[in-house]
Amino acid sequence: MNSITDIDQQLLESIRQGGTARQAALRKIYDDRELQRMVIAYVRNHRGDATEGQDMFHEGIIVLDRNIREGKFRGEAPLKGYLYSICRFLWMNQMRKLSRATTVAEVPVQDDTDPLTPEIQLVAQEQKDLLNRLLSELGDRCRQILELWKLSYSMEEIADSLGFSSADMARKAKYRCHLSLLEIVQKRKMTFDF
Amino acid sequence: MEIGFYIERIERYAQGQMPEAERADFEAELASNAELRQAYDLFQWGDAAIEQGIEQSLRQQLQEWAAEGTAVLSANPPRAKVVEMRPNWSRWAVAASVILLAGFLLFRSAGAGYTDTALFAANYDLPPAATIRSGSATENFLEPGFKAMKTNDFQKAADVFQGVPANSTRYTEAQFYLGHAAMQLNNYDLAITAFQTAAQGNEFKFTEKAQWNLVLTYLAASRTKDQNFKSRLENIIAHPEHSYHQNAVALQQKLGSVFRR
Numbered sequence: 428m429n430s431i432t433d434i435d436q437q438l439l440e441s442i443r444q445g446g447t448a449r450q451a452a453l454r455k456i457y458d459d460r461e462l463q464r465m466v467i468a469y470v471r472n473h474r475g476d477a478t479e480g481q482d483m484f485h486e487g488i489i490v491l492d493r494n495i496r497e498g499k500f501r502g503e504a505p506l507k508g509y510l511y512s513i514c515r516f517l518w519m520n521q522m523r524k525l526s527r528a529t530t531v532a533e534v535p536v537q538d539d540t541d542p543l544t545p546e547i548q549l550v551a552q553e554q555k556d557l558l559n560r561l562l563s564e565l566g567d568r569c570r571q572i573l574e575l576w577k578l579s580y581s582m583e584e585i586a587d588s589l590g591f592s593s594a595d596m597a598r599k600a601k602y603r604c605h606l607s608l609l610e611i612v613q614k615r616k617m618t619f620d621f
Numbered sequence: 622m623e624i625g626f627y628i629e630r631i632e633r634y635a636q637g638q639m640p641e642a643e644r645a646d647f648e649a650e651l652a653s654n655a656e657l658r659q660a661y662d663l664f665q666w667g668d669a670a671i672e673q674g675i676e677q678s679l680r681q682q683l684q685e686w687a688a689e690g691t692a693v694l695s696a697n698p699p700r701a702k703v704v705e706m707r708p709n710w711s712r713w714a715v716a717a718s719v720i721l722l723a724g725f726l727l728f729r730s731a732g733a734g735y736t737d738t739a740l741f742a743a744n745y746d747l748p749p750a751a752t753i754r755s756g757s758a759t760e761n762f763l764e765p766g767f768k769a770m771k772t773n774d775f776q777k778a779a780d781v782f783q784g785v786p787a788n789s790t791r792y793t794e795a796q797f798y799l800g801h802a803a804m805q806l807n808n809y810d811l812a813i814t815a816f817q818t819a820a821q822g823n824e825f826k827f828t829e830k831a832q833w834n835l836v837l838t839y840l841a842a843s844r845t846k847d848q849n850f851k852s853r854l855e856n857i858i859a860h861p862e863h864s865y866h867q868n869a870v871a872l873q874q875k876l877g878s879v880f881r882r
Contacts, residue, residue, distance in 0.1 A: 453679070457686050485683040489676055524746075552746075553830065556864055558673040561666075573671045574678060602628075605667065609624045612666040 435506040442495045445579025449492075456488060462507055466514040473518060483521070487514035564611050569604035576601050627660040635664065735878055737843045744868060745837050747801060763795060770798065775805040782815075793822025797831055800838070809842035832857060833865035836872070845876060 441452035457463075466487065467480030475483075490513050494500040500509060562570055568589070575585045582594035582601075591597040633639050634647050651657055748770075766781030779802040785795035800815035816838060819831035832853065839850035857869040 453682075454686065457683060481687060485680060485687070488683060489679050492679060493672065493676070551748075553748075555673060558670045561670040562674050565670075570671075570674050574674050577668075577671045577675060605628060605632075606625055608667045608670065609628065609660075609663045612663045612670070613622070613624065 432505065436502060438506060439495055439500075439502050442492060445496070446581070446584060449578060453488060453492060456491070456506070456510070459507065462511060465511060469511075469515060470518050474522060475518065479518075479521075483514045483518045486517050487511075490517070561608065561611055561615070565604070565608050569600075569607060572597070572601050572604050573608065622656050622659060624660055624663060627657055628664070631657075631661055631664045635668070735875055737840050737845060740872060740875055741837055741841045744872060745804075745834075745841070747805070748798070763791060763798070766795070766798060766802075770802065773805075775802040778802040779806060779808075779811070793819050793824040793827055796822065797827045797834075800831065800834055804834070804838060804841065807841075809838055809844075812838045813842075829864045832863075833868065836869070840872075 438452045438455060441448040443449075463481070463484050466484045467477050470480035470483055471477060487510050491500070491506075491510050494513075565573075571589060572585060575588065580588070582597045585591070585601070586594050586597040589597070591600060630647065634644065639647060651661060763781065763785070766778045769775070769778035769781065779799055782795040782799035782802060785792055789795070796815045797819040800812045800819060803809070803812035803815055813835060816831045816835040819827050820835060822828070822831075836850065836853050836857065839845065839847055839853070844850055854869055854873060857863050857865055858873060860866060863869070
């Protein structure tokens with residue numbers, strides 16, 4: 428198997444670093460037209476269309492981003508191959524949900540010996556719905572602050588981006604927003620299996 | 622509980638910013654301090670919500686990048702070569718016949734997706750195994766029912782859930798999963814009763830799902846003429862904030878479609 432390239436390593440580091448470096452790295456990955464064409468071709472060859480292929484490419488990047496930030500992917504394989512593997516897995520799962528496979532034999536089998544088998548946590552829709560409700564109660568401004576904080580933007584960058592007068596003001600706003608979020612969760616008294 | 626008291630420490634712990642000794646102390650306190658554990662649990666919830674937001678923001682960003690690409694293509698449309706063709710009336714007649722036949726076959730095949738069975742299959746989801754809460758049998762008496770659901774032993778699951786008394790704190794939950802088990806057994810009357818009970822219960826987590834699954838049960842039973850089906854579907858449509866509002870609107874459109882047989 429090809430080893431990870433220097434460019435791949437840089438992209439990984441940028442995503443792990445967060446902030447504007449992550450943004451630039453994701454754009455570079457997105458601009459890989461060849462990979463996007465491969466994903467679309469795969470989906471079209473398995474009962475999908477071009478739009479669905481592009482959706483899978485987008486969802487694959489979302490999963491890739493999270494897996495890198497959470498340390499689930501550390502460059503064990505080339506980035507392109509790993510992302511392609513994610514997209515294939517997502518489409519297989521989508522096919523199963525949409526019942527596009529009319530027989531069991533038509534559902535492509537994920538090869539467990541494949542070292543590129545991605546670790547994908549398919550969060551159930553109901554869990555996503557619950558989390559979305561928390562976010563909508565929190566409000567857009569607090570949500571933006573917390574997202575930028577989680578993505579390791581500095582307080583100076585957050586202050587610049589969101590119009591705070593200083594990094595200190597941004598820091599205080601972040602604390603207040605975080606507290607609000609946790610109070611919302613507490614109020615809802617939700618139970619959730621991690 | 623005063624969450625603010627704990628938030629800063631939990632954040633430092635979660636982000637790996639504590640020195641080893643402090644981390645060990647924190648973990649020991651986590652094991653013995655129920656309030657700290659509760660605060661940590663809330664923190665993890667909040668973290669999951671923020672991640673959800675990041676995901677949505679990235680999805681929107683990717684769509685914007687895709688739209689940029691489309692805009693570039695639109696600004697520079699590829700030029701088509703114009704080819705002149707001589708008219709041939711017999712060819713037109715054959716083409717028209719083919720189109721008519723194709724349209725007829727398409728109409729028939731499209732109609733297949735609008736039957737009660739097809740609409741039900743397109744909308745129904747058995748709760749995936751990963752979301753079914755589990756635990757030891759001593760702390761979770763619904764566990765045998767959940768295990769049965771995971772192995773598709775729906776009769777056993779139904780028996781377990783039906784055995785939960787009405788004064789149990791998990792009665793609503795039991796009724797919700799009873800509805801699903803009954804649905805799998807094609808026992809639609811039982812499923813309707815169970816989902817109705819779950820929808821009226823006091824566990825918000827199950828209310829809207831039970832309401833939607835109640836509608837789907839009528840659909841599965843081909844009882845779309847039933848006034849209860851219509852009123853339940855209309856009730857969801859009347860509430861845009863309902864989790865299944867869009868699903869209900871889409872279902873109603875398909876029920877009124879010309880393709881319905």
